[in-house]
Amino acid sequence: MVTDEQLQEIRDHLEKSLNPLFFYDDDQDGLSAFLLLKRKYQKGRGIPAKPRSGDHEFYLRKIREIDPDLIVFLDRPDVAQEVLDGAKCPVLWIDHHKPVKRLGVKYYNPMVNTPGDNRSTSFWVYQVVQQDLWIALVGCIGDWQIPDFLDKFEHQELFNKKKTPPEILFDSEFGKLIKVFNFILKGSSSESRKNVSVLEKIQSPLEILRQESSKGKFLWKKFEQINKEYEALLKNALDHVEEGRMFIFTYPTGKNSFSSGLSNELLHRLNKDVFIIARENEHDEMVTSIRGKTVDVLPMLEKVLKTINGHGGGHVRACGAVIAKEEFPKFVVEMQKEFAKLKLN
Ligand SMILES: [Mn+2]
Known part of the structure; x- marks a missing residue:
């Protein structure tokens, strides 16, 4: 869990800051966490952060432009060390994905103290602000979690x-x-x-x-x-008809990416074990959401990424990756192999 002392530390930083900069994950949990803090403290700029290649340059550019006195990363699974090194002010990072080790950042992740406690970012930020319960609920349920304060709505x-x-x-x-x-x-x-x-x-x-x-x-x-x-x-x-137990669906570059939400809805509506939903982006990459209904998909992904030109991460049954387009067919085959191995065990 995130301890009371840690929650207080977050409050202290935000109260002191005059010009905080929030980078939030561009989904319901990230947005809700940002809104909770913005509405409570009434200051700062928020910037949605999408998974993209070269995202450290994007962060560093925004930091230079805005010149904040505090940086807060919300619900981002990974932040490169060079971004933290480039920041000239305190950096807070509130997240609930698989813990990572970085220097020069105050890292608040419930999984560090309590493996398995992956309550969402907006859950913890709600503990910080203790207001706007409905916004916290959007973030938590959007992450497929029912928080203990649901009854108070x-x-x-x-x-x-x-x-x-x-x-x-x-x-x-x-x-x-x-x-x-x-x-x-x-x-x-x-x-x-x-x-x-x-x-x-x-x-x-x-x-x-x-x-x-x-x-x-x-x-x-x-x-x-x-x-x-x-x-x-x-x-x-x-x-789309898929014969096996894995459901694979790709769609072309369009204005908008829906992979994460779409994969969640398909998981709910279709009886398959594994879902791979990918959208081609404008950089010849496949932005991929992976969901497991009956199996843990993150270990499969981590294994496959060792042999494939791509990067990714996330939760055990809900993760994502960005894969070079020409490698995508190989990626699917390798995922199928890993799935077949699981079924043998
Ligand atoms: Mn989240």
Whole structure:
């Protein structure tokens, strides 16, 4: 777990800082963690960070541009040592992925003290701020976790009596809200910046879900635009027939990447053991989401990455990788081999 002393240390840093810079993972958990801190402390800049090759240059450029007095990484599985070396101010890193060793950073990861405790970034940030419970719930359930404060939520009706994370995510009104958080980060960076700044001012989820305010209406419209694109892709994927126990689906470069959310929804809707969902990006790479329904996929991925030009990581049953396009067929074959080995044991 992240201890009370550590939570207090995070508060102290944020209270002291005048100009914090937040790099948050561009999914519901990362965005929720950022919103919780921004709304509590009312200062700083937030920048969504996507997995990309050469991301240390991106970080360093932003750090130079913004010149913060505190840097906070949220929900990012990896930050290169050279980024930490390049920072001229304190750096906090709150995460819940597989722990890594780095110097020159205050690292808050529940898995360091308690292996197996991978409660999400927004869960811990909620412990820091102790407000905006609905935003914390978006982050936690978006990460397929039911936090212990779920019962305190005042709009239980939004769960439509659903209990498990996938049911809430894909078959409830609250699940729609989680998709809103995810989809408003799509599109151009100026669009997503605008969307996030509107979301910073929303007071209740009903403003969005029932369009009870003009800000909520604005976000709902943005969501519907992206959702149209997503639903078309989902239908394509559901129509795709795969013989074996592994489901592999690739889609071309488009405006938006949906691999992570799409792989989660397919995992819920289809009876397969392993899911590999990949999108070709503009740098001849396949950005890949890997999900295991019945088996742990991270050990498979780690083994395969030793022989393949690519990098990746994540959680035991939900991870991701970026693979050179020409290596992707070999990547799939190697994953199939690892899966076959598992089934033999
Ligand atoms: Mn997370």
